[in-house]
Amino acid sequence: AEYDIWVYTLSNHSFKKLTKGRKSKTTYRIDPSNYVQNKENGLYSKFATNVMKEQSLLFVRINYLDYSSNYASLENKVLKELDLKSPQFYTTNFVNDAMILFVKEKYNYSPELWSYSILTKTSKLLYGTNSNFEDLKNLHFNVLHYNYKKNNMIRASLLYPKNYDATKKYPMIVWIYEKKSKEINKFIPLYDYNEDGFNILKYVENGYFVLLPDIVYELGNPGSSALKCTELAVNNVVKLGLVDSSKIGLFGFSFGGYESAFTSMKSKLFKTAVIGSGITDLASWYHTYNTQLENEQMWRLEGFQLRMGESYYKSKDNYIKNSPTTYVEKLKIPLLIWSGKDDWNVNVNQSIYLFMAMKRLGKEGELLLYDKEKHGLQEPKNQKHLTQKIFSWFEYYLK
Secondary structure (H helix, E strand, O other): OOOOOEEEEOOOOEEEEOOOOOOOOOEEEEOHHHEEEEOOOOOHHHHOEEEEOOOOEEEEEEEOOOOOEEEEEEEOOEEEEOOOOOOOEEEEEEEOOOEEEEEEEEOOEEEEEEEEEOOOOEEEEEEEOOHHHHHHHHOOEEEEEEEEOOOEEEEEEEEOOOOOOOOOOEEEEEEOOOEOHHHHHOOOOOOOOOOOOOOHHHHHOOOOEEEEEEOOOEOOEHHHHHHHHHHHHHHHHHOOOOEEEEEEEEEEEOHHHHHHHHHHHHOOOOOEEEEEOOOOOHHHHHOOEEOOOOEEOHHHHHOOOOOOOOOOOOOHHHHHHOOHHHHHHHOOOOEEEEEEOOOOOOOOHHHHHHHHHHHHOOOOEEEEEEOOOEOEOOOHHHHHHHHHHHHHHHHHHHO
16 A cells, blocks of 8 residues: 555455555555535535545656655556656646646756646647756765665665766765755755745755755664764765765754754764754753743644654653753764754753753863754744855864
8 A cells, every 4th residue: 555556346345556666666646636525514614525426537646765756647447657758747727628737847957837648649848947957957866775773675766966077076065955856856945934944955065065864764773863864875986986074064044953963962974964943952942832832842842843742841851862952072073053043942041052052061062053043944034144154164163
């Protein structure tokens, strides 16, 4: 079920597998356009169910291990892949089962709207964006696959610097936030107006590898999970001989900021790190209040992103063990920390706590606090300032 589509026949209670995705870890899914919402159960406002349209021709979305994708037609239990010649696409509409509308997009491929005719089996460009970024399509990337604990395969996307020269070794930035490898299918223009201060294309354009690793979590240990998975991804890249292992930087924002803070305290792989609006002390954050959502933060630690599994009062030692501030004495690298002063999501005090601990212990670092900004910067002048500051920070320590 994780990878394939099956047919269950009611008359003889038999199963038949229509696809063969498990071995290659290719995922097949019936496209949502083939369903209609079932509103006959009387509970659809909260418990809407979907039923298949009465039709002989269905469309299947195919997602490959390298994050490329395709569509297939499914007719009379026979699957036939369509030739869309797309690096990545997302369906936007179907028209009379005769045409597919889809968007081509990748980190180096500005979005384009295309159509595919079921009748003529041909694709047509309907609308393109950012034609001045055509040269980016030549950028190279790899999707790495490796095992983590009991053959649990995870991925990391490695983006190569522009004009890559195989005779050289390059610095690398590692951008972490849960499962980040899929970010290669998201295009963000090359500019300095980023709410988190980070722009992938800015770094690959200027001679950096960018690594986007996935992180899998052990319940009750979000910090060590981030540390282990990040180090595993970095070590797999270092083995390839592409990167200067003495010039690796770490970046994270929000929950990624927490992961970056924790990892920077305990890892020996990084030369410097940037921590944006990150949680640094779990005990104090557990007791804070989210003024915009108008609720406490406890649920986010016990059963949401932090995955602690228990309340602070049942697992105090574990909360301390997974707090970055617990390990400030061991910090060996300079940190750039930033936050909006009016951050309602991760209280600005979390950034201040870490910086004050560093200052008291004589650790190298800098704290940026932005007036009238919340969780992620919205004022263009602040976005530009932060993006340029982070870039110059990495340039100073990694070049």
